[in-house]
Amino acid sequence: MAKQEVKFEDKMKELENIISELENGEIDLDQSIEKYTRAMKLVKECNEKLKSVEEQVSKMVTEDGTIEDFEMENSQQ
Amino acid sequence: MNEDKYLSIGALTRYLKAKFDGDANLRTVFLKGEISNFKAHTSGHFYFSLKDETSKINAIMFASKARLINFTPMDGSKVLVTGRVSVYEATGSYQIYVDEMMEDGVGNLYIAFEKLKKELAKEGLFDAKYKKPIPKIPEKIGIITASTGAAIRDIISTIRRRFPYAETYLFPCLVQGEFAKDDIVKKIKQASDYDIDVLIVGRGGGSIEDMWPFNEEIVARAIFDCPIPVISAVGHEIDFTIADFVADLRAPTPTGAAEMAVPNMNDLITHLQQLQIRLNEAVNNHINKYQMQLNHLKDSYVLKNPMIMFDNKKQRLMLLEERINENLKRKVEYERLHLDHLKKSYIFKNPEVLFEPALNQLKVFQETLQRQITSHIKNRNQYLQYQIEKLEVVNPLHILNKGYNVAYQNGCLIKSVEQIKDKDLSLHFQDGVIYATVDKIEKEKREWQSKK
Structure with a gap:
C-alpha cells in the first residue's frame, strides 16, 4: 500500500493549530497572510477529500495477504 | 396442667433461627446444585430451589445480588452458589440466602x-x-x-x-x-x-x-x-x-x-466549516487590528500637520533666545548692583583702614628705631668719655706738670742715650720747648732699671 502524502487527521490538526495561532494574534501581518493562505489550502483539500469520497468498498485480507473486495452476506438484512 | 412448659411456635422458631445464625459453618456456605421452581419476582428478587439427587433446599436471591449475575438462570441450570443458611420464621423453613451464583462448569473459567x-x-x-x-x-x-x-x-x-x-x-x-x-x-x-x-x-x-x-x-x-x-x-x-x-x-x-x-462525516464537515469561519474571523480580526493601527497613525496630528514639527522647533529656539537675553540682562544687573554695593562699602570709603595696621606697625618700628639709635648714641658717648678719661690719665703731659720733660730727636721720643744720633735735641716742658745741642754722651748703668 502506498503511503499517503499527509493524513487527513494531520491536515485537520495543522489547520486547528494555524487557527489558534491566528486567534491569539501574536504573529505579524506578513506571517498571518502566509498562514491564512496555508490554512485556506488545507480547508480546500479537506473539503475536497470529504466531498469527493465515494463509498469505499470494504476489503478483506486473506490468509496469504492478498486483498480482495469483501461483500457482506445479507447486508440489507 | 402445667402450661408453662409449652413453648409458642414463635419462640421455637426464634430459638432455631438463633441456632442457625450462631453456627459459623452456616454463615458462608458453598453449594452446588440444579435450579428448580425458578421465579424472578417483579421486585427483582429470585426465588428458587436447589436440588441434587438426594435433597432439596429453598433459596432466595435478593435483587441487589441478583442484578450482578451474568447469565439467565432457569430451571435445570447447574449452578454454584455462595450464601448463608438461616430460618424464615413465617414458614418455619430453613433456606439459603444466595449472595453469588454462577453457572457450574464455567466456574473454573x-x-x-x-x-x-x-x-x-x-x-x-x-x-x-x-x-x-x-x-x-x-x-x-x-x-x-x-x-x-x-x-x-x-x-x-x-x-x-x-x-x-x-x-x-x-x-x-x-x-x-x-x-x-x-x-x-x-x-x-x-x-x-x-x-x-x-x-x-x-x-x-x-x-x-x-x-x-x-x-x-x-x-x-x-x-x-x-x-x-x-x-x-x-x-x-x-x-x-x-x-x-x-x-x-x-x-x-x-x-x-x-x-x-x-x-461522523457530518460532524466533520460541520467542524471543518466552523474551522473555516474561525479562520476567516481570525484573519479579519488580525487585518482589522493592523488597519486600525494604520488609520490611527494616519490620523495622527503630526502626520496631518507636518509643519507642527518645525513650529515646535521654532518656538523652542525663540524660547532659548529669550532665555539667553534674560540671563545676560540679569547678569549685568547683578554685576552693577555688586559694584554699587562695593562703592557704598566702608572699605571703599575709608581705604586707609586697609593700611592702618601697616602704619601702626611702621610707627612702632620708627619708635623702636629712634629709641635704639638714641640709646646707641648715648652708649657711644659714654664710652668715648670713658676713653677720654682713660686717655687723660695716661697723658704724658701730666708728668710734665711735675717737672719732668721729654726729649725728642727727629720727631722720635728719646728713651735711651743710644738713640741719640744728632746733636739737635728738643726738650719739651710743661710750658714750652728748649732746643738744645748734645755735647757729650755718657752712658750709665742703673740697677733699678734692670730690676724692673
Whole structure:
C-alpha cells in the first residue's frame, strides 16, 4: 500500500493549530497572510477529500495477504 | 396442667433461627446444585430451589445480588452458589440466602480469568501509560473478527454510515473454539504489517465459553504488543474480557467500536466549516487590528500637520533666545548692583583702614628705631668719655706738670742715650720747648732699671 502524502487527521490538526495561532494574534501581518493562505489550502483539500469520497468498498485480507473486495452476506438484512 | 412448659411456635422458631445464625459453618456456605421452581419476582428478587439427587433446599436471591449475575438462570441450570443458611420464621423453613451464583462448569473459567487478570495487571499490561491514543480521523481501519455474523456487519455498516471516507480491511478469523486464540493472534500480527490507523478486535455476544478466546493470555499479549491502536469489542455491554482490559480502548459492542473508531462525516464537515469561519474571523480580526493601527497613525496630528514639527522647533529656539537675553540682562544687573554695593562699602570709603595696621606697625618700628639709635648714641658717648678719661690719665703731659720733660730727636721720643744720633735735641716742658745741642754722651748703668 502506498503511503499517503499527509493524513487527513494531520491536515485537520495543522489547520486547528494555524487557527489558534491566528486567534491569539501574536504573529505579524506578513506571517498571518502566509498562514491564512496555508490554512485556506488545507480547508480546500479537506473539503475536497470529504466531498469527493465515494463509498469505499470494504476489503478483506486473506490468509496469504492478498486483498480482495469483501461483500457482506445479507447486508440489507 | 402445667402450661408453662409449652413453648409458642414463635419462640421455637426464634430459638432455631438463633441456632442457625450462631453456627459459623452456616454463615458462608458453598453449594452446588440444579435450579428448580425458578421465579424472578417483579421486585427483582429470585426465588428458587436447589436440588441434587438426594435433597432439596429453598433459596432466595435478593435483587441487589441478583442484578450482578451474568447469565439467565432457569430451571435445570447447574449452578454454584455462595450464601448463608438461616430460618424464615413465617414458614418455619430453613433456606439459603444466595449472595453469588454462577453457572457450574464455567466456574473454573472464572477462577482462571481472575488469576490471569491479576497477573497481567501486576505486570502492568493494563496500565494507562501504555494506552495508545486512538486517531480521531482514521483513514484505514482494520477489523479482526469473523467474516460472517452480526459483528462484522454492524462494524462495517456503522463505519459506512458515519464515515464512508474510511477504508475497511477485514482480517477474517475464528472467534470461538479451541483454534480461535491462535488465529486471533496470527491476524493481529498480520494486521501490524499493513498501513492501518486503528484496529478493531472482537466478536458478537455469546456464552462465556464462546467468548473465551478473548480471555486467553496469548491474545492479551498480542493486543498489548500490537503497534496499531486497538479497540476491543467483545460481546455485549456487560461482557468484560481480558482483551478489553489490555486494549487501548474498550467498546461495549462491535457497533460501539465502529462509532468510537470513526468520526461522523457530518460532524466533520460541520467542524471543518466552523474551522473555516474561525479562520476567516481570525484573519479579519488580525487585518482589522493592523488597519486600525494604520488609520490611527494616519490620523495622527503630526502626520496631518507636518509643519507642527518645525513650529515646535521654532518656538523652542525663540524660547532659548529669550532665555539667553534674560540671563545676560540679569547678569549685568547683578554685576552693577555688586559694584554699587562695593562703592557704598566702608572699605571703599575709608581705604586707609586697609593700611592702618601697616602704619601702626611702621610707627612702632620708627619708635623702636629712634629709641635704639638714641640709646646707641648715648652708649657711644659714654664710652668715648670713658676713653677720654682713660686717655687723660695716661697723658704724658701730666708728668710734665711735675717737672719732668721729654726729649725728642727727629720727631722720635728719646728713651735711651743710644738713640741719640744728632746733636739737635728738643726738650719739651710743661710750658714750652728748649732746643738744645748734645755735647757729650755718657752712658750709665742703673740697677733699678734692670730690676724692673
